[in-house]
Amino acid sequence: MxxxxxxxxxxxxxxxxxxxxxxxxxxxxxxxxxxxxxxxxxxxxxxxxxxxxxxxxxxxxxxxxxxxxxxxxxxxxxxxxxxxxxxxxxxxxxxxxxxxxxxxxxxxxxxxxxxxxxxxxxxxxxxxxxxxxxxxxxxxxxxxxxxxxxxxxxxxxxxxxxxxxxxDSWVNVQKNAFTYLHDTLITEQLNYNWVDSLWSYSFKAILDYDNFGNVIEQRTCSWTDSTWSNNNREKRQFxxxxxxxxxxxxxxxxxxxxxxxxxxxxxxxxxxxxxxxxxxxxxxxxxxxxxxxxxxxxxxxxxxxxxxxxxxxxxxxxxxxxxxxxxxxxxxxxxxxxxxxxxxxxxxxxxxxYNETGVDEQDMTNLKGITSSPNPFVQTTTISYLMEKPGYTETGIYDIEGNFVMSLDKGWKEQGSQNVVFDASSLPQGTYICKVQCGKTTISEKLLLIK
Known part of the structure; x- marks a missing residue:
């Protein structure tokens, strides 16, 4: 983008x-x-x-x-x-x-x-x-x-x-605190600096979302003279x-x-x-x-x-x-x-x-055939894919803009069919992307959560 x-x-x-x-x-x-x-x-x-x-x-x-x-x-x-x-x-x-x-x-x-x-x-x-x-x-x-x-x-x-x-000791420098909607979408980021042995406000960002989890407004502020002062704002349409x-x-x-x-x-x-x-x-x-x-x-x-x-x-x-x-x-x-x-x-x-000398393309681990059922879904859906050869995989969920939302699974998988359950009960409705990566191969599936 x-x-x-x-x-x-x-x-x-x-x-x-x-x-x-x-x-x-x-x-x-x-x-x-x-x-x-x-x-x-x-x-x-x-x-x-x-x-x-x-x-x-x-x-x-x-x-x-x-x-x-x-x-x-x-x-x-x-x-x-x-x-x-x-x-x-x-x-x-x-x-x-x-x-x-x-x-x-x-x-x-x-x-x-x-x-x-x-x-x-x-x-x-x-x-x-x-x-x-x-x-x-x-x-x-x-x-x-x-x-x-x-x-x-x-x-x-x-x-x-x-x-x-x-x-001979650790000294505080900066702190950041995050507030979330449904534990996944950042609604506020507070930045503090360590001043005179106390945490002092420095910066704040505030985000608003639509019903599909898209950021429709983002505003930043600075802490000046003991009050928050507006800096910049973004307004988005989808x-x-x-x-x-x-x-x-x-x-x-x-x-x-x-x-x-x-x-x-x-x-x-x-x-x-x-x-x-x-x-x-x-x-x-x-x-x-x-x-x-x-x-x-x-x-x-x-x-x-x-x-x-x-x-x-x-x-x-x-x-x-x-x-x-x-x-x-x-x-x-x-x-x-x-x-x-x-x-x-x-x-x-x-x-x-990408290919190491002596390693043939057909010998490298690959992924195929990612599907989800049901899709659209209300709360949970099962992600299925095929491992052509054993390998280490990581499965994650991303929003429609490509931002990381949560990790579903990671570890070594044997050859054959694999299934991962995606529980979206804590997420707002909207469109999500499931990505499975193994080595240099990534496959993805678009998911529609309805509530």
């Missing part, structure tokens, strides 16, 4: 989950919304472009366990003398095969040395309750920072506390299929809300965004600003996008992007070009390789 403004809500949750992401994410991958298109790659190249030329600048190498969880990651930079080590991550797991620690190492003269270690502690439900970070000082690990997390019955964070090591069709952005101008921008989304028959139009509010009218057009392949994967800007009363080219995929529809190449002096000039390219 293309957005021209980032959504501020749940920033802390996004940062928190990023620590558990097995693949270090390049800024370009984040900026271009590529993370959901990338599988568990073994090798990746990053290129800078100039005119019609491409120059390799980074190489990333992963090794994995049999269940495709990472063991180590190495990043190298391209110098005149060749590839030189710059960064390495080493992953370790506990007896439940949950990520226990990540050791980050930096290179000097091509040799790796310890830099930082992050250690994770879990509760019985598999939720991270503590994230401890230590820095390496010559010959020992020293405490640096700590995050402490509490959860509700649905596995969503109720409170997160962040501390730093000062002298079509009959639950697709986001319009977002209006507003800012608080002292005593009233003032328009700043607007996004209008156009969808195809498969509910995929094919055009995004961004408008700016000027002289009491909506003025065209940016337009993005998108093409897809037969498997609903994005293959091409072009961004244009409104200049001198006409649309002018700005950037264009190309996407290529393997047989499992994981991204193998992303290429971006910029419009310059009447021609397209190379800008950024990323390449991904």
């Amino acid at each position: 293309f957005r021209f403004k980032l959504l501020p809500i749940a920033v802390v949750l996004l940062l928190y989950t990023a620590y558990l992401h097995s693949q270090p994410v390049m800024q370009a991958e984040q900026n271009e919304n590529l993370t959901g298109l990338i599988g568990n790659y073994y090798l990746s190249y990053i290129y800078n472009g100039y005119d019609v030329e491409w120059t390799q600048i980074f190489k990333r190498i992963f090794t994995y366990k049999e269940n495709m969880k990472p063991l180590d990651f190495v990043q190298q930079s391209r110098l005149i003398s060749g590839w030189t080590n710059t960064l390495k991550y080493v992953y370790a797991y506990n007896n439940n095969d949950s990520l226990e620690s990540i050791i980050e190492m930096e290179a000097n003269l091509n040799e790796f040395f310890n830099s930082r270690m992050t250690y994770f502690t879990y509760d019985e439900a598999g939720n991270v309750i503590e994230r401890l970070t230590k820095n390496w000082y010559g010959d020992y690990w020293a405490n640096f920072s700590k995050g402490i997390f509490n959860y509700n019955s649905s596995g969503n964070v109720l409170e997160s506390v962040y501390q730093t090591w000062l002298g 079509d009959e299929n639950g697709n986001l069709k319009e977002v209006v952005y507003e800012t608080w101008a002292g005593d009233n809300w003032v328009y700043t921008g607007k996004n209008v989304y156009t969808f195809n028959d498969n509910d995929l965004v094919i055009e995004v139009n961004n408008f700016q509010w000027a002289d009491s009218v909506w003025v065209p600003n940016v337009k993005v057009s998108i093409d897809y392949n037969d498997n609903d994967r994005m293959t091409y996008s072009v961004r244009k800007t409104w200049t001198n009363q006409s649309w002018e080219n700005d950037t264009q992007s190309f996407y290529q995929y393997d047989n499992d529809e994981w991204l193998t190449e992303f290429k971006k070009q910029r419009w310059s002096n009447g021609n397209w000039s190379n800008n950024t390219m990323l390449g991904y390789e």
Whole structure:
């Protein structure tokens, strides 16, 4: 989904989950919304472009366990003398095969040395309750920072506390508290700073939903002079299929809300965004600003996008992007070009390789045939799928915008049919997506909850 403004809500949750992401994410991958298109790659190249030329600048190498969880990651930079080590991550797991620690190492003269270690502690439900970070000082690990997390019955964070090591003790820095609707949908996020040995308000985000669980309004506030002051607001509209069709952005101008921008989304028959139009509010009218057009392949994967800007009363080219995929529809190449002096000039390219040498495609674990019954359903439904070969799977529920709602099941599965029960009694009615992932293969099913 293309957005021209980032959504501020749940920033802390996004940062928190990023620590558990097995693949270090390049800024370009984040900026271009590529993370959901990338599988568990073994090798990746990053290129800078100039005119019609491409120059390799980074190489990333992963090794994995049999269940495709990472063991180590190495990043190298391209110098005149060749590839030189710059960064390495080493992953370790506990007896439940949950990520226990990540050791980050930096290179000097091509040799790796310890830099930082992050250690994770879990509760019985598999939720991270503590994230401890230590820095390496010559010959020992020293405490640096700590995050402490509490959860509700649905596995969503109720409170997160962040501390730093000062002298010989932990000192509070920041705290976030979350309020939910039906234990799943965030209605309020409160951010606190530690000031004079007390928690002091800093930031607040408030969300309102429709009957289908879609966010229809989002408002942010800052704590100023012992009172909450409005900052920004987003108002959203959805079509009959639950697709986001319009977002209006507003800012608080002292005593009233003032328009700043607007996004209008156009969808195809498969509910995929094919055009995004961004408008700016000027002289009491909506003025065209940016337009993005998108093409897809037969498997609903994005293959091409072009961004244009409104200049001198006409649309002018700005950037264009190309996407290529393997047989499992994981991204193998992303290429971006910029419009310059009447021609397209190379800008950024990323390449991904997924098959380890000596491993044939037919030997890799795969998923097939996901179904649900009943669907639509009132309270519970059974998700069924086929494991062609044994493998580690994770099954989760997402809302229509792709936001994570809850985990249903995870673990090693034998070959054959699998069934997972989805109890939605605590969720509001609406459309949900069930995703099952095994290795670099993901299958999904759209579910309609009726109450």
